[in-house]
Amino acid sequence: MNAIEIRNLSKSFRGMYAVDHLNMTVPVGAIYGFIGENGSGKSTTEKLICGHLVPEGGEIRLFGRDYTDPGVRVRVGALIENAGCFPGSSVYQNLRMQALNLNLANPDEEIRRVLKIVRMEEHAQLKFRKCSLGMKQRIGIAMALLGDPALLILDEPINGLDTDGMRIMREILVDITSNYGCTVLISSHLLGELEKIATHYGIIRQGRMIMEMSAAELEGRARVFVSLKTKDMAAAKAVLKAKFGDVREEEGYLRVYDVEEPETIVEHLLQNGHAVSEIRRNKIGLEEYYIELMSRKEDA
Amino acid sequence: MTHELRFESPSFVKRLKGMLGVDFYRLFHTPMYYIFLAIAAIIPAMILGTMGMENPQTGVAAAPLYTNVWHIIAAQKPLYVVSDIAEYANMNMVFIFGGIMVSIFIGHDYKSGYVKQLFTTHAKKIDYMLSKTLACAFAMACMCITYMLGAVSAGLLTGISFEVNVGSLLCALLGKIIMSLGWASLYTFLNIIFRRYFGVSIASSFFFGTGILIIGAAAILGNSSVLNIFLYGSSVYACLTSNLLTVAVCALVSVAWAVIYTLGGTLILSKCDVY
Secondary structure, three states: EEEEEEEEEEEEEEEEEEEEEEEEEEOOOOOOEEEEOOEEEEHHHHHHOOOOOOOOEEEEEEOOOOOOOOOHHHHHHHEEEEEOOOHHHHHHHHHHHHHHHOOOOOOHHHHHHHHHHHHHHHHHOOEHHOOOHHHHHHHHHHHHOOOOOOOEEEOOOOOOOOOHHHHHHHHHHHHHHHOOOOOEEEEEEEEEEHHOOOOEEEEEEEEEEEEEEEHHHHHHHHOOEEEEEEOOOHHHHHHHHHOOOOOOEEOOOOEOOOOOOOOHHHHHHOOOOEEEEEEEEEOOHHHHHHHHHHHHHOOO | OOOOOOOOOHHHHHHHHHHHHHHHHHHHHHHHHHHHHHHHHHHHHHHHHHHEOOOOOOOOEEOOOOOOHHHHHOOOOOOOOOOOHHHHHHHHHHHHHHHHHHHHHHHHHHHHHHHHHHHOOOOOHHHHHHHHHHHHHHHHHHHHHHHHHHHHHHHHHHEEOOOOHHHHHHHHHHHHHHHHHHHHHHHHHHHHHOOHHHHHHHHHHHHHHHHHHHHHHHHOOOHHHHHOOHHHHHHHOOOOOOOHHHHHHHHHHHHHHHHHHHHHHHHHHHHHHOO
């Protein structure tokens, strides 16, 4: 069973497709990184799953059930755009309202639990409007966590956070999935951060899903490269290009792609009179994979 | 907490109970509600307290607007064509302030984004419409009561006559309180239509709350009891000559419009994007 299964989902605004016959599969227990450029349809897809927007066509199933079924909806939590809290009410009051909405048996206990998860126990009585951006995002997650959700949908939860805020948020998300077994759908522009936690990825472009893969598959698909430094970079580049083909100069290093053994490169450079001052074997990360994939699509 | 993949559909009653819980919690924890209750009490007290005061320039006292306290609660007889302010300015004014209060109450759901939290979970659109209507009807009914308390207090202080047929007064009061339901459903409906435009929703609530359309219709049709089928008409019908039939008419009209507006609002929310 999949946590989310979407077939041919469509939604347009003023005649333009924001989501164009999208297909998507999120396995149960996954942290699904939802990637795409601005306006690619990530937020619209998430709002459609949450029932905030009315789809024009297609099917959304959550845990094998229709997405409008209250039985499954009661176990969905979301943080879309903002925390959705009343600014004049305290953190506790906002959580209390959501707990009432969910008919929780022990609301106070449950509020304490989620505040502990998001490390906000000390700030329960603080007015929401007085919270910092990082705190507001964490309160949004606490709201979404009330009532033991099986699925969490988070739209750019780490945007605008400082380094420490991002670290805390990352730890919270890992905690939620490993200790509470939630499936998480998370969209973000910060691919480096996403790469640290995601188990699956979906890449969306112009409202269409162009690729879905697991983190293991990404690892397999990601190209290896050797990065190195020499005195005469331009000459070394020409020498390497002649033998190895795909050689690029990036961030002050020469990158030789699809070569598994750095020794062959070193040997070839030495034969041609170039000493190597620094050398390292690498694999391209999610961000580079994404950029490469996008540029291939643009070329096509 | 252990995480199990079990999905149990909450019943309609459970869903509505949850939503009502949220709305009443919010109502009682927002200063706006108490401010509107106070406004409802102050307005009749202010009208009664200041009427008949001497003009400081001429030294002549103005003719009092009301000679009986209960006239500020309800008109002596159902007059849909308004010829002077004393016939118009009675407890029906609560439905104008109430409209503004409902607009602010519902508008904040959208402005804060809280509505997303509600609709992400199990809440259905009809639960939202029903809950908002019931909570706001309760708030407006409370405003009717504080309005009456304000009028009575001012009446005691100014020494105006309290003479009235108690049965008719109770029927008029009950009729007006019952009309809160219909009015609340209208304002909820208007706020759903204009959910993206906070200012327009307040303006539209104020416009319809004044009953200007019915007053206009009455100017053409005359003082016809046909106008009782409208919210403002029935609110006027609940006057100091009311009887149990008046209460029944008010209940019928109020519930009928509440059903129409609730279904209308539910349809809009179901067919259109939430925000």
